[in-house]
Amino acid sequence: MLYELLKSKNAQFYIQHSGDNNFYYATKFRIPNSAFYFVGIDGTDLLVVPEMEKNRASRESKVKEIASLTDLGYHERLKELKDSKRALAQTLIELLKTHKAKKILIPPNFPSFLALEFLKYFEVEVVENPFLKMRAVKSNDEIEKIRDTSVAIIESFKLALELLKKVRDCDMLRNEIETFLFSRGYLAQDTIVSSGKLSADPHFIGHGEIKEHVIIDIFPKSRKHHYYSDFTRTVILDDCPEIEEMLDTVTEAQQKAISMIREGITAKEVHYTVCDVLEERGYHTLRKKYREGFIHSTGHGVGLDIHEEPRIYENEDVLRAGMVFTVEPGLYYRKWGGVRVEDVVVVRKHGCEVLTEFPKKIDLRRV
């Protein structure tokens, strides 16, 4: 795919810098320092790393060829220029010249200090990061990692349900969930434990007393393999007919959406199915320009980032087998608060698999 991109742009190189998950995805190499992955139309598949990381890069990365900055003459240039950034830029420029580059492609967030130096020697074009689209379709190995994180979430949610019998404070419950996950090797931050009318703001993480109902939205990543998963349930704790009806409706919308997901349908079809169910039951949607009701998208891809491709919204993206995303309809009314039900699914050829299987309606009123 990178070859086609280079060809269509009449460019000789794409350069991916370290510092985001696209670099890790492309190279399978994690590094806190600066490193650069060069893909050339001449077949170049080269990772450039600091000298001290060269051995580890050879062991861990999936890139064909590794060169250290020292190999490429960085230290001589540093002595001469006495400026680490200029020395780095010159080192990469010489490398590109050796490969007869005339035009190079860079992703939008590529560091400006390099891009502006490159411009003195080459044509430079910013392109959408090509790895973003590739990342949307997961390998089996990636799916197993998301499954692993999903299992940990369900364990932590079961703990939360146990604790809800005595803990009725949002911050305390959040801390218990996150600490449990941390001790098992998962990092959850800003876990939503949101109750009462303030839960009508879907971004509010929740503070204070847990009242008639509580939204618990847990989205950790593994500290080992770094893949996220994402899961939400709304727990009923006391009578509130409006909230209960909202929850039943959201559950119905979610189940209808999940039942239709398979390879070949579009994101928009899924999103509109959710909107249709909610509107039929008399609720408001953003689709109809309302600011209460269902005011966000149906879902988002989950992987190395918590929000990635595909987006399940009004877009025409066609779902492909191996895509992993959330299905998370919600309803939010300032008068009553919010409800949401969220699962992560994998698209299959003739359907989809739910990775976060757990009962949708949780009623702790009689506990």
Place this chain on the structure above:
Amino acid sequence: MLYELLKSKNAQFYIQHSGDNNFYYATKFRIPNSAFYFVGIDGTDLLVVPEMEKNRASRESKVKEIASLTDLGYHERLKELKDSKRALAQTLIELLKTHKAKKILIPPNFPSFLALEFLKYFEVEVVENPFLKMRAVKSNDEIEKIRDTSVAIIESFKLALELLKKVRDCDMLRNEIETFLFSRGYLAQDTIVSSGKLSADPHFIGHGEIKEHVIIDIFPKSRKHHYYSDFTRTVILDDCPEIEEMLDTVTEAQQKAISMIREGITAKEVHYTVCDVLEERGYHTLRKKYREGFIHSTGHGVGLDIHEEPRIYENEDVLRAGMVFTVEPGLYYRKWGGVRVEDVVVVRKHGCEVLTEFPKKIDLRRV
């Protein structure tokens, strides 16, 4: 200071984008999305944020003026251009034009997609991030935050010493320390619990059995206020005269360095004092080009990043009151393993204050 920078460069604007701690330092505003802080020579002090973050920005940020992208016509441009990145670039370009900008300054990691668009309308120069130098000298409020994290570290280290009576596995001990800190509101990752001869690699986080001695290096940040601290002790668990002598020597070097730290001396003087003590006792140093012995710098600034200004090495930086950094001499020999003692200090006018006060020599042989 930004005014002087703009003047000296004959530029009208410096633009800081969100995504690193310099943005937070400059604005006191945390945001997961794109946001931009504009400082103009005409007195402009403006934060540009997405519409949904405007109210929070008004409450939380210390910037004088807040504008949303919507206020600046982003959505009209998006409709016209159908490209969110180009619409964003045009919106910022129009803003700069309104302020009669001709030359703008950007930090090295500024996103290329914007820098290359800016170039079509303005002169653009990449400068060292001006906030890095400012961040080296901490306010009292910042020092209290680093003190808070330091207190948590000492608590977690006391727990580690208790656990060492029965837990003799590096990974288990690391997990106990990190989970304890997490439950108290601090995030520690890659905590070093390193034992045996492999501890001769100062970057090895440690795995396997804990033997005659163990290096424990804990460097969490607060999940609330986001400031780091950093602390290392080497614990003696069984007889090993070489390790013990190394530890005594490192402790002496550290104490001599700490006793001389005050406003006005240079980083190099501190680093060379450490080297002098170690060399006098017959150990090797990188200063003398050895690859065993004391093979790293004496310390680094600590704040919103775990490694920041000032560097305590062979550089001539003059220490100023309010600077906060580590003093962490170590000795590393493949034959015996490594030892290190590390504290965080605040430079004062006539001395320095240690924020991580704890006995240097910890001998658990008789426990």
